[in-house]
Amino acid sequence: MYKIVNKKILNPTVTMIDVEAPLVAAKAQPGQFIILRVDEEGERIPLTVAGYDRQAGTVKVIYQIVGATTAALNQKEAGDYIQDFVGPLGKETKIEGLKKVCMVGGGVGCSIALPIAQKLHEMGCEVHSIIGFRTKELVILEDEFRACSDKFTLMTDDGSHGRQGVVTLPLKEAIEAGENYDEVITIGPLIMMKFVVATTKPYNVPTTVSMCPIMIDGTGMCGGCRLTVGGCTKFACVDGPDFNGFEVDFDEAISRGAMYKDFERHAYEETCNLFNKEVK
Numbered sequence: 001m002y003k004i005v006n007k008k009i010l011n012p013t014v015t016m017i018d019v020e021a022p023l024v025a026a027k028a029q030p031g032q033f034i035i036l037r038v039d040e041e042g043e044r045i046p047l048t049v050a051g052y053d054r055q056a057g058t059v060k061v062i063y064q065i066v067g068a069t070t071a072a073l074n075q076k077e078a079g080d081y082i083q084d085f086v087g088p089l090g091k092e093t094k095i096e097g098l099k100k101v102c103m104v105g106g107g108v109g110c111s112i113a114l115p116i117a118q119k120l121h122e123m124g125c126e127v128h129s130i131i132g133f134r135t136k137e138l139v140i141l142e143d144e145f146r147a148c149s150d151k152f153t154l155m156t157d158d159g160s161h162g163r164q165g166v167v168t169l170p171l172k173e174a175i176e177a178g179e180n181y182d183e184v185i186t187i188g189p190l191i192m193m194k195f196v197v198a199t200t201k202p203y204n205v206p207t208t209v210s211m212c213p214i215m216i217d218g219t220g221m222c223g224g225c226r227l228t229v230g231g232c233t234k235f236a237c238v239d240g241p242d243f244n245g246f247e248v249d250f251d252e253a254i255s256r257g258a259m260y261k262d263f264e265r266h267a268y269e270e271t272c273n274l275f276n277k278e279v280k
Helices: 022-027 068-073 107-122 142-147 168-176 190-203 250-257 261-279
Strands: 002-011 014-020 033-037 045-053 058-064 084-089 100-106 126-133 151-156 183-187 207-210 226-229 232-235 242-244
Touching (some): 022 045, 033 058, 045 107, 100 168, 107 126, 107 142, 107 183, 126 142, 142 151, 151 168, 168 190, 183 190, 190 207, 226 242
Parallel strands (some): 100 126, 183 207
Antiparallel strands (some): 033 045, 045 058, 207 242
């Protein structure tokens, strides 16, 4: 059992928790993920490491409430326990030798981008960060990104906070203005990453994408997280989650990602109804 030592609501659908897991905290690196189960009957879900405190032995994860498991997880409070917390899994983001990087994050994907940006900043790399959200109410981690970025741009679809528009707009402007990035690292919705790659590819700016499709065991045995990368089948849990964005078949990934949306929504509604009945 793993204790939740801290819980913070970041916006109406996104929550951050710190979990007491000393062995995971001792080895976790930016870009890696964990797999957890809320209880003995629960399903396994992957969540990317959003931070860690090796001295305190805690790991930070940020999740969006989209399905039954995240709804159940969100019922837990600081001091409560979850059943399983396994990791770190996957490969850490390769950032050695990078001198100038643009981080592009979208929505809850910003929680994955942040520890990478922070480590780059600690290494002395020049970090430009572009993060995007639908509205002001959904913005998360703005102060944290500002603190580790040499240049920072916040975009909202409706213009309610920061600059109006999509993240590819300032990215393209920066590249065309002569910003010579060693790499662009983008993390967020698949459709966003697809268009970030479409923006950088004509300029041949190396672009890394973080792929977190459906995972079950996290060891490459189930095949649930398979992707087509460079014409070959890869497994995000063991070969990634980071890949060369120029080689990822995003259309296939988007199609596979949509397969379980109806089921996920149904499970989420059933779970919420159960919690509501218990409250009554």
